[in-house]
Amino acid sequence: MSVCIASVRVPVPVIAMSHPNTVLPPALPAGRQPNRTPGGRAGRTSLRRIVLRVVLGLVIACAALAGYALAYPERMPDAIGEAVENMTGANAHPVHFERPAVEPMSAIALLGKQLFNDPSLSASGQQSCASCHSASHAYGPPNDLSVQLGGPHMQDAGYRPPPSLTYLYRQAPFSIGPDAADADIPVSLDQAASAAQGVQRAVKTAGAAPAAPAMVPQGGLFWDGRADSLQRQALGPLTNPVEMANKDLGAVVQKLSQDKYRDTFGKLFGPAVLHDPNLLASEAMFAIARFQIEDPSFHAFSSKYDYWLEGRARLSQAELHGLRLFNDQNKANCAGCHLSAVSRDGLPPMFTDQQYEALGVPRNTSLALNKDPKFYDMGTCGPFRKDIADQTQYCGMFLTPTLRNTATRHAFFHNGVYHDLKHVMDFYNLRNTSPEKIYPRDASGKVQKYDDLPAKYQANIDVADAPFDRKAGEKPAMTDQDIDDIIAFLKTLNDGYKVN
Numbered sequence: 307m308s309v310c311i312a313s314v315r316v317p318v319p320v321i322a323m324s325h326p327n328t329v330l331p332p333a334l335p336a337g338r339q340p341n342r343t344p345g346g347r348a349g350r351t352s353l354r355r356i357v358l359r360v361v362l363g364l365v366i367a368c369a370a371l372a373g374y375a376l377a378y379p380e381r382m383p384d385a386i387g388e389a390v391e392n393m394t395g396a397n398a399h400p401v402h403f404e405r406p407a408v409e410p411m412s413a414i415a416l417l418g419k420q421l422f423n424d425p426s427l428s429a430s431g432q433q434s435c436a437s438c439h440s441a442s443h444a445y446g447p448p449n450d451l452s453v454q455l456g457g458p459h460m461q462d463a464g465y466r467p468p469p470s471l472t473y474l475y476r477q478a479p480f481s482i483g484p485d486a487a488d489a490d491i492p493v494s495l496d497q498a499a500s501a502a503q504g505v506q507r508a509v510k511t512a513g514a515a516p517a518a519p520a521m522v523p524q525g526g527l528f529w530d531g532r533a534d535s536l537q538r539q540a541l542g543p544l545t546n547p548v549e550m551a552n553k554d555l556g557a558v559v560q561k562l563s564q565d566k567y568r569d570t571f572g573k574l575f576g577p578a579v580l581h582d583p584n585l586l587a588s589e590a591m592f593a594i595a596r597f598q599i600e601d602p603s604f605h606a607f608s609s610k611y612d613y614w615l616e617g618r619a620r621l622s623q624a625e626l627h628g629l630r631l632f633n634d635q636n637k638a639n640c641a642g643c644h645l646s647a648v649s650r651d652g653l654p655p656m657f658t659d660q661q662y663e664a665l666g667v668p669r670n671t672s673l674a675l676n677k678d679p680k681f682y683d684m685g686t687c688g689p690f691r692k693d694i695a696d697q698t699q700y701c702g703m704f705l706t707p708t709l710r711n712t713a714t715r716h717a718f719f720h721n722g723v724y725h726d727l728k729h730v731m732d733f734y735n736l737r738n739t740s741p742e743k744i745y746p747r748d749a750s751g752k753v754q755k756y757d758d759l760p761a762k763y764q765a766n767i768d769v770a771d772a773p774f775d776r777k778a779g780e781k782p783a784m785t786d787q788d789i790d791d792i793i794a795f796l797k798t799l800n801d802g803y804k805v806n
């Protein structure tokens with residue numbers, strides 16, 4: 307390529323100078339032979355013609371090669387492919403990955419869709435799953451509130467921001483330590499947690515396989531992983547007093563037994579389901595789960611980044627730079643936790659490693675629960691999750707969310723403390739280097755670092771993984787330009803990109 311570029315650049319003036327109309331002699335009258343003396347005027351002219359043809363040929367060949375390289379950087383040698391990637395934003399190493407198969411939805415999933423969108427299943431009669439998980443907002447909240455309102459009169463504030471429901475189809479059940487399926491004797495979460503204690507936690511480095519098995523919890527649904535399956539999860543919001551607020555399972559079953567559903571339930575699950583409240587509720591939740599699994603809009607993989615991975619779209623210079631910083635283990639290192647590469651088994655990246663981390667996000671003083679200074683949402687160790695509350699080494703840990711469609715959100719982190727990506731980025735960049743810009747000061751003027759976790763658990767907070775490995779006063783990992791570019795890249799993770 308560079309040879310070509312050089313040879314394209316140099317001969318241009320030669321072509322201009324030897325343009326036939328300006329330099330070549332006028333056509334000779336018929337019958338008259340030109341003087342053939344070697345070194346004579348005609349000899350020089352034909353030599354010039356040959357040189358001209360060779361140069362023209364070279365230029366055309368180079369132009370064709372350059373055109374080909376621009377169109378198919380992946381077919382070029384690495385160095386050329388990368389040069390083209392830098393210039394045009396085309397992916398020099400496109401990959402193939404498997405999207406979930408798209409098939410017509412089953413009758414059960416269609417029932418699930420109806421239930422998902424039905425406000426009459428709530429105590430207020432005004433709220434459905436879709437109120438907080440809006441299809442036109444990547445199944446996340448449709449407004450910029452930190453938490454949503456719900457309850458019997460739609461006046462009670464929620465505890466946490468609703469996550470996007472996209473890309474949960476591959477979420478593993480909650481576990482701690484190495485793959486529990488390998489163990490001979492089944493272990494409880496508490497046993498697993500105790501076994502994991504004292505084991506050096508592996509540092510998370512973008513692009514590198516972890517050096518040790520994960521000793522932090524992984525998998526599960528909700529910010530603290532307390533639900534294991536979409537089916538079990540769905541009953542949570544239906545009976546949560548600040549959400550759909552049914553007072554108990556009986557109240558849910560009564561609503562499911564409305565005339566409009568009776569026939570369908572009977573047909574799909576057999577008439578016995580109408581006389582067994584537990585079974586009815588369980589089948590209804592199964593239907594809601596099937597909807598989230600079968601409807602392709604929950605895992606469309608239609609972002610610009612997906613198409614770029616496949617070599618079907620080009621990133622802008624800002625997006626490309628942002629991607630590189632995102633993957634750079636010494637800079638943003640986002641991919642250390644928000645995995646950005648196609649998995650070894652050919653599945654598209656989920657932008658989460660499904661693990662739990664304590665990032666020390668600042669307290670959101672606007673939350674109703676936080677009016678009580680003694681209240682702390684500590685994620686995995688409670689208070690909403692209760693089973694591993696004794697495992698205090700996990701206090702403050704929350705599930706790493708997917709960053710797919712994150713740029714469509716208006717409330718970030720488990721407490722919704724930030725409302726735009728710029729503030730999220732400032733948190734990652736400045737938490738250690740300039741904590742005074744992230745946390746408030748107390749009455750005496752002291753910066754309240756990690757103000758949303760009791761002091762005794764603050765050692766759980768991640769200070770090992772970049773960009774959190776910087777010290778106070780050091781240069782931050784990212785410049786303002788870097789941050790703008792990473793945000794530009796994050797926007798390429800929104801579904802619904804149209805490829806030409």
Ligand code: HEC
Pocket residue numbers: 422433434435436437438439454455456464465466467468469470471474526527528529530536539540541543544548549550594690
């Ligand atoms: C009032 C708002 C609200 C309503 C209504 C609501 N949710 Fe949620 N949803 C939330 C919040 C808040 C969370 C996170 C809760 C937590 O982490 O403790 C959540 C979490 C979830 C999750 C887990 C997502 C993840 O990434 O772990 C699923 C799945 C889900 N909701 C499905 C549903 C279904 C199905 C319904 C209807 C039956 C529903 N939600 C109704 C607010 C709501």
Ligand code: HEC
Pocket residue numbers: 469510632638639640641642643644661662663664665666667704705706707708709712715717718719720721730734768771772773792
């Ligand atoms: C050490 C692991 C880790 C690294 C590195 C990391 N994140 Fe995160 N990220 C998390 C966890 C865990 C959360 C949730 C924390 C919470 O809510 O308390 C999160 C949350 C987020 C959110 C909020 C998403 C939502 O739905 O609310 C965004 C945006 C985000 N990260 C972007 C980034 C970017 C950009 C980078 C690189 C600068 C990055 N993360 C680096 C683990 C990580």
